[in-house]
Amino acid sequence: MKKMKNWLLTGLFFMIVSTVFSQGKVTGTITDGTGSLPGANVVIKGSTTATSTDFDGKFTLNSTTGTGEIVISFLGYQNQTVKFTVANGATANLGTIVLVANSNELSEIVVKSSIIDVAKDRKTPVAVSTIKAAEIQQKLGTQEFPEILRNTPSVYVTKSGGGFGDARINIRGFNQNNIAVMINGMPVNDMENGSVYWSNWAGLSDVTSAMQVQRGLGASKLATPSVGGTINIVTKSSDMKEGGSFSSGFGNARNFKVQGSYNTGKLANGLSASVLLSQTMGDGYVQGTPFVGSNYFIALGYTTKNDKHDFQLTVTGAPQWHNQRSTASTIATYQKYGTLDDPNIRYNADAGYLNGEEYNIRKNYYHKPVASFNWDYKINETTKLSSVLYASMGRGAGASATGGVGGNVYNSNVFLNADGSVNYDKIQAWNNGTGSVFFDGANQTRTQIGGVYQNGFSTGRTGAGTTADPYKYNTTSGITQTSSINSHDWFGALINLNKKLSQTLTLDFGIDARTYTGYHFTVVNDRLGGDEFYDNSVASLKPAGRHLTETYATNVQWNVFDNRDYEKISFNSTGKVRWYGVFTQLEYSKDNLSAFVQGAISQQGFKREDDFVYLPTDPLASTDYENILGGNVKGGANYNISEKSNVYVNAGYYSRQPFFNSVYPNNRSTVNPNLTNEKIIGFEAGYGFRSRYFNGTVNVYNTTWNDRYLKGNALPASTTIAANTTYTEYLGLNEVHSGIEFEGSSNITDKFKVFGMFSYGIWEYKGDATVNAYYQTDNTPVPGFTGTPVYMDKVKVGDAAQLTASLGGSYEVLTRVTVDASYNFNDKLYAGLSPTNFSSPDNKGALELPSYGLLDAGLSYKMLVGKDKDKSVNFRFNLNNVLDKTYIAESRTNIFANDNLPVSAGQTPGSKGTYASNGMLYDGVANVNQVFFGFGRTWNFSLRYDF
Structure with missing residues (x-):
C-alpha cells in the first residue's frame, strides 16, 4: 500500500512537471498578404518569451504551456493576437498569419479614398519611391522634412540658406515650383507661383504616415504642376489603432523637440479621434538662425455601421518663426571669417547684435493651418464617391530691410564688426542721430528732415556717380526693418466618382475647384532708432505722401481669422486666382496587364487689385479676370512578365498655364502681351524585379519643357535709361531632361540589409531664346531692346546634381539593436544660371561645382x-x-576660374589676370562666387514611448 502511494505521488509529480515544463513549439509565417515580414515581433502573451521573424517571415517559439496566445507586432501594421494549443513535445503550426496595415501603410487609405492617387507596385506605370513613417521617425531627426528623400533617385535636396524650414528640393532637375506637392490628395503648391515653403509644413514629419515620390508626370488625376514629379504625402487618420506615443529629442545647436499623441481607435459607435501636439526650438546650425516651431494635428472620424459612409475631419498647422540667412556670401567672405582652407560655413552676413542681444533683420514668421473634410461613400459594390472640402488661411511674412546710409545697405562693410557680424547698434546710432558712419571719405552724421530723423526707401545714393563726383551721397536716409506680408485665403473641393464598369475596367470622373486670394503688402517692423517712416507709394496721396510712426512686431499670428488692419507701405495688391477643372481616368486591369488613360482640363482666372499704384478711378485698380485654359493627357501600361518581373511605359502631354507674375509682370495690372502656356512632353519606361532576396527597378525618361517663362533683371543704367527702371523677360526658353535611374534593396541575411540607388541625368537647354526689355512703370517696351538673342543651346541646367548615387545598409547586431549607415554621392552639379550670362555665342556654359559625398549613420534600439x-x-x-565634409551645395553665380578680373575704366581687359592666376580659388572654384555651403557634422538623439 505504501509503495502504491509513492508511485501515485511520483506519477502526480511527473504529470505536474511535464505540464509546467512542456516543451511544445509554436511556429508560423507572418506576411502582409503579398510578401513576408522579416523582423516582426512575436511574444507569448503574459510571458517574456519572444522572438522575431526571419527573412522569410517565419518564427518558432518554445511554449511552457499547452494553450495561450501570441501577440504579433510590426511597425506600420496593426497588432494581432492569435490563440494556440500545443501538445507536450509537439509542434503547433499556426500557418500563415496576415497582418493588416495601419495608417503607416498607404493601402489602408487608398481603399477609403479614390482622391489620393497612390502608385501601386507592379500595377501603376510610373517611377515611384515610398518612404514609410518608421523611416521618417527614425532617420529624419533634426533634418528638414524634404531631406528624408536624399537617397531617392534624381532627387537633390539642399538646406539653401540653412534657416529652419528653408530647405528646397529638385526632382530630375526641376525646382519645387514645378513639383506637385499633395497632402491627402489636396494640392498645396501656391496658386500664384507654385512655391512650396517647407517652414509652413515643418510639422508634416510628425503626422505623415507615408510619403511617395512619383518622378515624372506621376499618377495624379489632377492638372497639377508635376513637370518633375509629385510628392504625395499621406497623413494619419483618426481611426488608427488605439494607443499613442510620447517622444523627446535633442541635438546639436541646442535643438530640442517634444511630442505627444493619442488615438482612440474606432469605437463601437463608429466614432474615432486622434490628436498630436509637438514643439521644437533651437539656435540653428547657421549663425543667428534661432527658431521656434509648433505643430498640432486633430482628426475626428465617424464610420457608419454598414461601412457605407466614412467621414474624416482633419485640422493641422505648424506656426513657426525663424531667423534666416538670405545673403549668399562669396567664398572669399566665408574664408575671411574662417581660413583659406577651412571657410566658416556657418557665417551669416545677416546676423549681428543689437542692445547686447542677438539680432537678425531677416526673419520669417508664418502660420498656415489646413482643414479638410473627407466623405467617402460606398454607394454599392461597384461605385464609390470620394469628396474632400478643404480650406487654408495663411498669415505671415518675411522680414528684411529697406533704405540705406550713403549707399550702404545694412550688411555693407561699414556696418560689420571684425568678426563679420552686423553692428546693428551702429545702424541704430546713425538712425537716431547719435552716431556717425564713415563714407564719402569722411565720418558723416545724420541730418534731419523737417525736424525729425526720417527713414524711407532711399539708400542715400542720389545717382550713378561721375569721375568728378563718384559718390553723390546724402546724409538723410536710414535703415528700417520691414516685412513683406504674403497672406492668403484658399478654399477648394475635390469630388471623384469611382465606377467599376466590369471585371477589367474602372472609370474615374471628378471635379477640381479652387479659389485663392493673396494679400501682398509691406509694413514697418522696426525703425531702428528713426523717428518716422516716409512713404510716397499711394497714387491718390501723391505728392505729399505719408509720415508713419506705427510699427508691427514680427510675431506669429495664431488666430488666422483676424484680418488685421495695417498701415501699408511700398505696395499693396491683392491677387485672385480661380481654378475650375474636370478630370477623368479609365483603368484596365486583367491578369498580368494593367493600363490607364487619363485626361484633365482646367481654366485658371487671374485678377489683380491695386490701390497703391493706381487711382481708385483707374480701371487698372481692379482688373477683370484673365482666363487661361490648360490641361493634360497621359497614359501608360504595366505588364507583369512573371511573379518577379514587370515592365512599364508611360507618356503624357501638359499645357500648363503661366503663373500669376507672368500674367501681370512687374507688380503691375497690365496683362503680359506675350502670354503662352508652357508645354511639357514626357516619356518613361521601366523594369522591376521582385524576389525574396532582391528588389530593384530601373527606368529611363525624357522630358521636354518648351516655352518656359522667365523674368530677368533690370537693364544696366545708361545715358538713356535710369537705373532700376526696367525689367527683362526671356521668351522661348526650352529644356530637355533625360536620364536613367536605378533603385534596389536586398536582404543579405535576416539581419543584414543593403540598399542603393544611382541616377544619371542629361539636363540641358535646347536652342536659343530671346530677351525683351520693358519699363517698370507701364510695361511698355524699351526701344532698341526687343528680341535680343541669348545663346542657351546645350547649356547645362543648374541648381541640382545630375549624377547622384547612394549605398547603405543596416545590421541587427543584437535583438532589436540595429546600426545603419548610408553614403550619398553628388556630381555634375552646376551653378544656378541667369540667361544674362549667355549674351555671347561663345559663352563658357554653366559653372560645374566640385562633387561631394556624405556619410550618415545611426543606431536604433527597441525595447x-x-x-x-x-x-x-x-x-x-x-x-x-x-x-564633417565641407562642400558647396549651391552657387548663385556663374564665374569661372579662368575668367578675367574686372578692370577699372581706362584699363585694358585682362590686364589684371584671371582668378586662377591670382590664386583666388577654393577647391578649383573662383572665390568670388556667391554660394551656400552645406552643413557640417550634426547629431541628434530621440527617445519615444509607444503604447
Missing part, C-alpha cells in the same frame, strides 16, 4: 515593455555628415 510586451521604448541616435 519591448508592458505586461504583454505590446508596448515599446525606442531609442535612436543619428549622426549626419559623419566625416
